[in-house]
Amino acid sequence: MLAANDWLTIALAKGRILPPTLDLFEAAGINCDEVREESRKLIFTLEEHKLRFIMAKPTDIPTYVEYGVADLGVVGKDVLMEQDKELYELLDLGIGPCRLSVARKAGCEDFSGGYVATKYPRTAERHFQGQGKQFEVIKLHGSIELAPLLNLADVIVDLVSTGKTLVENNLVETETIAYITSRLVANPGSYQVKGGRVMDLVNRLEQVLDVNEVKPC
Numbered sequence: 001m002l003a004a005n006d007w008l009t010i011a012l013a014k015g016r017i018l019p020p021t022l023d024l025f026e027a028a029g030i031n032c033d034e035v036r037e038e039s040r041k042l043i044f045t046l047e048e049h050k051l052r053f054i055m056a057k058p059t060d061i062p063t064y065v066e067y068g069v070a071d072l073g074v075v076g077k078d079v080l081m082e083q084d085k086e087l088y089e090l091l092d093l094g095i096g097p098c099r100l101s102v103a104r105k106a107g108c109e110d111f112s113g114g115y116v117a118t119k120y121p122r123t124a125e126r127h128f129q130g131q132g133k134q135f136e137v138i139k140l141h142g143s144i145e146l147a148p149l150l151n152l153a154d155v156i157v158d159l160v161s162t163g164k165t166l167v168e169n170n171l172v173e174t175e176t177i178a179y180i181t182s183r184l185v186a187n188p189g190s191y192q193v194k195g196g197r198v199m200d201l202v203n204r205l206e207q208v209l210d211v212n213e214v215k216p217c
C-alpha cells in the first residue's frame with residue numbers, strides 16, 4: 001500500500017502558463033481535463049495519480065513551495081530570480097519563453113541613471129548596481145510600459161516576448177538581463193522525503209521534453 005507521503009501536491013500558476021503546463025502533464029500521462037474546465041475551484045485531487053494540484057497566482061508559487069504546503073511548483077524563472085528562495089530547481093520546462101529586458105522611449109539617450117519602473121525591483125537593483133549606476137526603483141504591478149510614456153521613469157525592466165507591446169508604445173529594448181522559461185521547483189524537504197515520487201514525475205516530464213526538444217530561447 002502507498003504511504004501517505006506518496007501523495008504529491010503541485011502548485012500551478014493560474015494565467016498564461018497554465019494551458020501549456022497542463023499540456024505537458026497530459027503528455028506525461030496525467031489527465032488534466034478537470035483542471036482545464038472553466039471553474040473557480042482552487043484545489044484538484046487526482047486520486048488515480050495521487051496528485052493534488054493547487055491553483056495559485058504566479059508570484060505566490062515560491063511561497064507555497066517554500067513552506068511545504070506544495071511539494072512542487074511550476075513557475076517562471078523571472079519570479080524565481082526576483083524572490084531568490086531556497087528551492088530546488090529540478091527541470092526547465094521550456095514553457096512561457098520570454099526575456100527580462102531593459103527598455104526606454106525610442107530616441108531617448110541611453111540610461112546612465114535615474115528612475116526605473118518594474119515588477120522586479122530586486123532583479124533591477126542587482127542589474128543596475130552591477131553597472132555602478134545611480135537609480136531609484138519604482139515598483140509597479142502591471143502595464144509597466146506606461147511608466148516611460150508618462151515620464152514616471154527613464155527606463156523599465158520588464159518581460160518581452162514578441163516585442164509587440166514595446167513597438168506599439170514606441171519603446172525600444174536596450175539590454176537583455178535574462179532569458180526566461182518556466183521551471184519545476186521542489187521544496188527541499190519534500191525532495192528528501194518523497195524522492196521516489198518526485199523523481200518518477202521528473203522522469204516522465206523529461207521524456208516528454210526530450211520528445212518535444214525544448215529549444216533554448
Ligand SMILES: Nc1ncnc2c1ncn2[C@@H]1O[C@H](COP(=O)(O)OP(=O)(O)OP(=O)(O)O)[C@@H](O)[C@H]1O
Pocket residue numbers: 013014015016017057058059075076077078079096097098142159160161162180181182
Ligand atoms: N508576454 C509573455 N510571453 C511569454 N511568457 C510570459 C509573458 N509574460 C509573462 N510570461 C511568463 O509567464 C509567467 C506568468 O505570467 P502571467 O502574465 O500569467 O502572470 P502575471 O502577470 O505575472 O501575474 P498576475 O496575473 O498575478 O498579474 C511569468 O512569470 C513569465 O514567466
Ligand SMILES: O=P(O)(O)OC[C@H]1O[C@H](OP(=O)(O)OP(=O)(O)O)[C@H](O)[C@@H]1O
Pocket residue numbers: 141142143144145158159160161162163164165166
Ligand atoms: O512582448 P510581448 O509579446 O508584447 O509581451 C510582453 C508583455 O507581456 C507581459 O504583460 P502582460 O500581458 O502579462 O500584462 P501586464 O502588463 O499586466 O503584466 C509583459 O509584462 C509585457 O507587457
